[in-house]
Amino acid sequence: MSSIKTDSANLSYREAVRAAISEAMHADSRVFLMGEDVGNYGGCYAVSKGLSAEFGSERILDAPLSESGFVGAGIGAAMGGMRPIVEVMTVNFSLLALDQIVNNAATLRHMSGGQLSIPLVIRMATGAGKQLAAQHSHSLENWYAHVPGIKVLSPATIADARYMLGMALADPDPVIIFEHVMLYNETDVVPSPNDCVDMHKAVVRQEGQDISLITYGGSLAKTMQAAELLQQQHINAEVIDLRCLRPLDTQTIFSSVNKTGRVIVVDEGWRTGSLAGEICALVAEHCFWSLDAPPQRVCSQEVPIPYPKHLEQAATPQVEQIVIAAQILLNKPVSKLDVNQ
């Protein structure tokens, strides 16, 4: 049987995704994994390490450097009765596959009058933090979240890494999953399958009354850290992990903001045109009369992400910025904190 680590004791994010793939492939012979270096190399971020030995090179299918070609082939294979998991190594390279995703995957069901089904899952790594510079550090989640016909997931915890893929595969329509590059080494105990939450739901990761901190993906950990620091100052922040970026679980967002009256959205996307902007707009539209202060965002700076660590950090959201934004929003004294990261 499987040599893939699936025990729920303690998995890394990477292992959790791998376990999810392995489980799905054991359960359904229509599932296969296709992408660059998923097989012999074991995956750019080692997610699929060992899977080729377990399932063979036909079901762990190494693809040439042809993002448009093999993503389109994944769409076609889904139409043809398979359940492909396509790995686009990173979101940066998905730019080469956008025509297939937007013009085909997202439109075909509706445009054919409901005839076609595209039960496809596309996984891709996203985000900055590894000092990979401007062409390798994109966070384009809001581009995808803008497109009707696809669903967009952003697992930020080990549990979600473990279970969201299965839910995405069970969905009859195309689902894009973003895995933040800084999460792969994180570890945690995986809950039982019964405790996993529907992929469409946002989750309140920490309850609080004073302010809502809304985030997703690679920014969740930073936001949780910020919430902890705020706690030391007796500010009770509620932290919401969006999880599903399209469609948005507006109910969870709105009830939190209606309760706290204050909101900061933390998002690694560039500020202008960001998903954070969308959340702020939604909140302003729907929670206007509950708001005690303007909605705020902590986003990436409007600059191609530079290589050196200090500039990469300056360009992307940091814990301290979240804390300060919250302090300002609550009219608390702004104190330099021992963020220590």
Next chain:
Amino acid sequence: MSSIKTDSANLSYREAVRAAISEAMHADSRVFLMGEDVGNYGGCYAVSKGLSAEFGSERILDAPLSESGFVGAGIGAAMGGMRPIVEVMTVNFSLLALDQIVNNAATLRHMSGGQLSIPLVIRMATGAGKQLAAQHSHSLENWYAHVPGIKVLSPATIADARYMLGMALADPDPVIIFEHVMLYNETDVVPSPNDCVDMHKAVVRQEGQDISLITYGGSLAKTMQAAELLQQQHINAEVIDLRCLRPLDTQTIFSSVNKTGRVIVVDEGWRTGSLAGEICALVAEHCFWSLDAPPQRVCSQEVPIPYPKHLEQAATPQVEQIVIAAQILLNKPVSKLDVNQ
């Protein structure tokens, strides 16, 4: 001399763009036009009709169906000292060129420490309204407006069609120009060059005190019509034409909203993740204490745009929706209007 119509009496939008291209090519031998069918065919929307005869096939350069290739070649030619105008037939096909635009055009100057210059202009048609269905009706302006390193223009008037291209060419960095497909046949008198407005500035197209209607591109005419109808009901709407979608002229936006206290953004992009969302977020952040009501948006429905007219119209912003949204926002009775369009 030129057979190209440049007289300021009365030009169509198409003729205005053509006059701008012709003028630029006469003024600067480094300028050339490259794209699919710009030459022998005269341009998909007949913008470049006659230019090949005037300037020859080397400066009006027909490119094969290779969007990534010739857009990248445009970037390279700009680095090499030329001033290319690249026509990507429509935004729908620009999906195939996004890697070049985002990973090269937008990053190269910053990433090279300021060494490289990309004085490139990319023009593309955008939008719905011609019943071209799901793959040919995209409005992805906010995707582009999200990306640092490029500027994004949206000429909505004949005057802007006439003069923005020249300003874009004068800019030393990459500029994307969106031409809405429904505008090409519109005609108007072109003002003198002295009266043209800096491409970075939003323009108040109609002054008003009661509400700010903010829009751009193909939605300007609808918004102006809505403002007229509102006028009949003694609602004085201020209409702002954004013109430059990146960077945004926030000053003009904020002063209008601070004055009126109410805002509706009209945008043909899909609602979630739209530029309209960005504007609403900005307004909520910066004009919060002046707002008398929640910021609102009239956007496209979250659906691939269908072919039949009634569904295409149902999917995209219409005058009546703008009027009704304004009436609701101002607590006026909602009356079905004789929109007559």
Next chain:
Amino acid sequence: MTNTKNKPHMDKQHLQHLLKQMLRIRRFEERCAQLYTQEKIRGFLHLYNGEEAVAVGVMQALKPEDAVLATYREHGHALARGLDMNAVMAELYGKVTGSSRGRGGSMHIFDTAKGFYGGNAIVAGALPLAVGLALADKMQHKANVTVCFFGEGAVAEGEFHESLNLAKLWQLPVLFVCENNGYAMGTALQISESEQHIYKKAQSYGLDAKAVDGMNVVDVEAAAKHYCDVIRSGSGPCFLECNTYRFRGHSMFDTQLYRASEEVKEWQLKGPIVKLQNWLQDNHELRESELAQLEAEVVQEVDAAVVFAEEAEFEAEADLFFGVHTAVTV
């Protein structure tokens, strides 16, 4: 039209069948052009006029389980593949009884029951889909063929290159059919490709590839049958370049500044319908009365399709969101 008698299927009946299929497309589209000027049909309308032999010839080689993908110029493929003409016409009208509920229009005709996967308006956009359908067949050990039609303009696209390599690398059951009509909109092949023998480009990926006279429906059929046999035997993808010509503009907007009317006239003399019809008549395989009968049947079918489309309803606005996702139902 030499030697056709030697081939099993090339009897009078079959040849008349081919003629009728081509006539169905021709007459259907002539009516479409009229309906377009009457604004019954809107959006883009790309006619297949002159190229009918390609779709009709290739379809003869297919089985019901096979898959077909085409471009925005796909009325001919849809009809030749056996889609109901009523549903196709209703689609062009944007009516709910259309093959895609009227949502796709001329460029997006679908019928999964017939293995007809569209209708794609992005040049070369269907090629990767074809690779994927074939991959699914191979993985599921189905001996089907996926046929993908595209114009010679598509050859310049990166998706062409990626798709051919994937198909050959993985030995997938795809028949690529390049409809080389010499122009991509107004761009002649000489100004879009450094190598203008498209089949040679395909050979450079290791595909079994050749060019045929795309005006000769019999040749097209024979070549397609041969290649489908090769593909079904498990030898991987094949590539057929069909040299043809479109008699009308690229779409209804085209003013055709880029070619001389003499060129069009020359090609028209070599048209696939006139060619087959003349041959049949010269060989006494088609009596005047038979031809009249054929034409009458076709006109009747087209007339009925127009009536069907006219009488059909538009989709209710309330159903706009149906099918954005599977869960969104009527």
Next chain:
Amino acid sequence: MTNTKNKPHMDKQHLQHLLKQMLRIRRFEERCAQLYTQEKIRGFLHLYNGEEAVAVGVMQALKPEDAVLATYREHGHALARGLDMNAVMAELYGKVTGSSRGRGGSMHIFDTAKGFYGGNAIVAGALPLAVGLALADKMQHKANVTVCFFGEGAVAEGEFHESLNLAKLWQLPVLFVCENNGYAMGTALQISESEQHIYKKAQSYGLDAKAVDGMNVVDVEAAAKHYCDVIRSGSGPCFLECNTYRFRGHSMFDTQLYRASEEVKEWQLKGPIVKLQNWLQDNHELRESELAQLEAEVVQEVDAAVVFAEEAEFEAEADLFFGVHTAVTV
């Protein structure tokens, strides 16, 4: 190394120059690998170890006005093109005195004064840029060559296909240099291309193309010179496939599960440096003392570069926005 004496430039001095250039790259990168484990260099680091003959050989054919583009594996190209080693090392350190102010790091070395247009981290992403630079030269009647280096993995990308066609169609002065090291990360050429002779693929676009032993710097130089002459004469683009091998992993993260260590060892015996060095020594063209001198000079240069990089400053955070647009200045 046969016949080298017949070629004008292949005298002892030049051969020692070639050896030194390769040694500069080798020693520089060996130091980089150390510095990476010391976390002085971060991000991705792709070493050129084993492939030095390609960059060094090709650069011999270029003039100062020519343009060079490469991949993320471009330290060798930068050094061989004459970029200051200090600036390159400082770039890897992310320091403001680096060739790109430290913003690009290992994958984005630029120096427009040397015609060095990067450093591109998107596979095949530089090919269209090369076409454009050459187009600009042609339009401006400049007799320059644009050289574009890329790996064999890039050949599968649509951008490869589009670029080769554009270059040939428009007869542009580009020299495409494919560094065929047999692997794209862990993907062997056999599982990425149906046609594994890359030069043959190039020929299918009509390019003058051939393969050379990329481990033989003299052969590479000769081929590059020949092609640059062809290109400068106005005959359009050429294509050089250099068969080579990378001795180390794809990047510093690579565990090399996909190849046997014997394979690596075999190739190492054929390495470009050992090959040239042995030949020179066998032919009494390189005395021990000369070699020691060469090595010493190289070590000194590398040491100095490290000191330079260590001592340099990081860019001020306040300058983060400099150069997003031209107007944003320091």
